[in-house]
Structure formats: structure tokens, C-alpha cells
Amino acid sequence: MHIIDSHFHTQILKERALETEPSFSFLSGGIDAGCTEDDMEERRTLLASHPHIHLAGAMGPWCADKMQDMDRSRLRTLEDNLVKFKAAFLGEIGLDYYWNYGTPELQKSLFTEQMNMAKRMGLRVLIHCRQAGSDTARIIKKCALPRAGVIHCFEGSEELLETALEYGYWISYAGNLTYKSNQSLRDTLRRVPADRLLLETDSPYLAPVPLRGQPNIPQNVIHTYNCAAEVLGLSVEELSERIWNNYLDFTTPTLGH
Numbered sequence: 001m002h003i004i005d006s007h008f009h010t011q012i013l014k015e016r017a018l019e020t021e022p023s024f025s026f027l028s029g030g031i032d033a034g035c036t037e038d039d040m041e042e043r044r045t046l047l048a049s050h051p052h053i054h055l056a057g058a059m060g061p062w063c064a065d066k067m068q069d070m071d072r073s074r075l076r077t078l079e080d081n082l083v084k085f086k087a088a089f090l091g092e093i094g095l096d097y098y099w100n101y102g103t104p105e106l107q108k109s110l111f112t113e114q115m116n117m118a119k120r121m122g123l124r125v126l127i128h129c130r131q132a133g134s135d136t137a138r139i140i141k142k143c144a145l146p147r148a149g150v151i152h153c154f155e156g157s158e159e160l161l162e163t164a165l166e167y168g169y170w171i172s173y174a175g176n177l178t179y180k181s182n183q184s185l186r187d188t189l190r191r192v193p194a195d196r197l198l199l200e201t202d203s204p205y206l207a208p209v210p211l212r213g214q215p216n217i218p219q220n221v222i223h224t225y226n227c228a229a230e231v232l233g234l235s236v237e238e239l240s241e242r243i244w245n246n247y248l249d250f251t252t253p254t255l256g257h
């Protein structure tokens with residue numbers, strides 16, 4: 001079986017002393033998401049012996065917290081590092097109104113700047129959206145990207161789901177899919193076309209049931225596979241085949257890039 005994890009954080013995993021070592025050889029593929037403009041060098045080193053894991057880099061919405069105005073020098077550093085460390089994706093970027101980083105205006109302009117950077121560079125994006133479905137949908141429309149991207153850790157916004165699918169995005173579910181109270185999130189699974197679905201851990205966050213509350217590691221993604229397979233009425237083998245093909249479509253560069 002091919003098992004993938006479309007979104008995790010090697011650097012944050014490394015900073016935590018974990019009882020169980022994260023295993024990348026368990027995975028057939030995966031994407032290591034970036035948090036700031038200058039974290040790629042260290043993650044590139046951490047991933048040196050895992051060529052099947054793709055590197056992504058970007059400034060997440062949390063970067064708006066320490067900014068007064070749009071910091072163009074940080075954006076330039078990001079663009080340089082994406083080239084220098086050969087990042088395959090631009091992410092994660094997006095909006096997080098739960099934690100209220102900076103101001104909504106600053107979060108939106110940081111997100112938009114990086115959507116435009118992705119367009120210039122021909123990169124797909126990894127989008128983070130927490131309690132900001134409408135504004136995220138609006139920016140996806142405004143910055144229509146030819147190569148789209150993925151909504152990572154999808155949390156269930158109807159408006160975002162509709163727009164993201166219309167604009168060619170993939171939808172990735174994390175461990176919160178397995179939480180008992182998240183029936184409405186599980187109900188959205190069937191609305192995602194078979195060829196647009198991805199799964200992830202967002203390690204070290206959001207450990208799935210039965211490991212909820214513990215630090216999460218990529219190999220725990222299997223619990224999310226089990227849950228999604230049950231909701232979709234598929235065997236885990238059938239689902240893993242489907243997700244593997246979607247992952248290959250998502251990660252295979254198109255001509256010219």
C-alpha cells in the first residue's frame with residue numbers, strides 16, 4: 001500500500017522530544033510545509049536522506065504578528081530561498097482568524113503577495129485557513145492560479161470548498177476528521193471529487209483518534225485513512241490507491257516547471 005502525508009512539519013517535530021520517532025520511510029511520499037521565510041535551509045538538511053519528501057516554503061499567517069506593515073525584504077528573502085533550496089511548493093500561506101495574528105488586513109495582504117509570487121514562479125500553493133473561509137475563498141478567486149494548490153487541514157467551510165473545487169484545488173483532511181464531534185466535517189468528504197482528495201497529519205499537531213492529545217507523527221496518518229475509508233465506503237487499499245494517484249497528480253511538475 002502507498003501511504004502519503006500531504007502536510008507535516010519536520011522542523012517542529014525535531015524540536016519536540018518525541019517518544020516515538022517520526023518515520024519518513026513509512027511514507028511513499030509527503031510534503032514538509034514551511035512556516036517562515038528562513039526555515040528552508042534547516043529543513044532541507046533534515047530531509048537530506050528522504051528524497052521522496054518534497055520541500056515547501058512560505059510565510060504563514062503567524063508571520064503577520066510581528067509586522068507593522070508589509071515587510072518586502074522578508075518577501076524577497078522568501079523568494080530567494082524558494083529558488084536556492086529548490087522548494088517544490090509555496091506554503092503554507094493563508095488566513096488564521098482564530099489566533100488573530102496581526103490584523104486581518106495584514107494577513108490578507110501577506111497571503112495575496114504570496115499568491116502572486118506563486119503565480120510568477122509557477123508553483124502550487126499549500127493554503128492554511130482557520131475560521132476565515134469567506135476571505136480565503138475571495139483571495140483564491142482574485143488570484144486565480146493556473147496550477148492551483150491544496151486547502152490543507154480543511155475545516156469544513158462550504159463556501160471555501162465550493163470555490164476551491166471550482167478553481168482546481170485539492171482538499172486535504174487532517175486528524176480532526178476522526179474527532180467524534182466533527183460529523184459535519186466528515187459529511188463534506190463525499191462532496192470532494194475522487195480525484196481531488198488528499199490526507200495529512202499536520203504533525204506535530206492534530207493527532208487523530210485514538211491518539212488525540214499526543215504529539216502527532218506522520219505514520220499516524222493511517223488512522224485518518226481508516227476513518228476516511230469508512231466514511232466513503234471503501235477499503236483502505238482502495239482509498240490508498242486513490243490518494244496515491246491524487247498525490248502523484250499534485251506533485252508532478254507540469255511541462256515548463
Ligand SMILES: [Zn+2]
Pocket residue numbers: 092127128129152153
Ligand atoms: Zn496550517
Ligand SMILES: [Zn+2]
Pocket residue numbers: 007008009033092202
Ligand atoms: Zn501546517
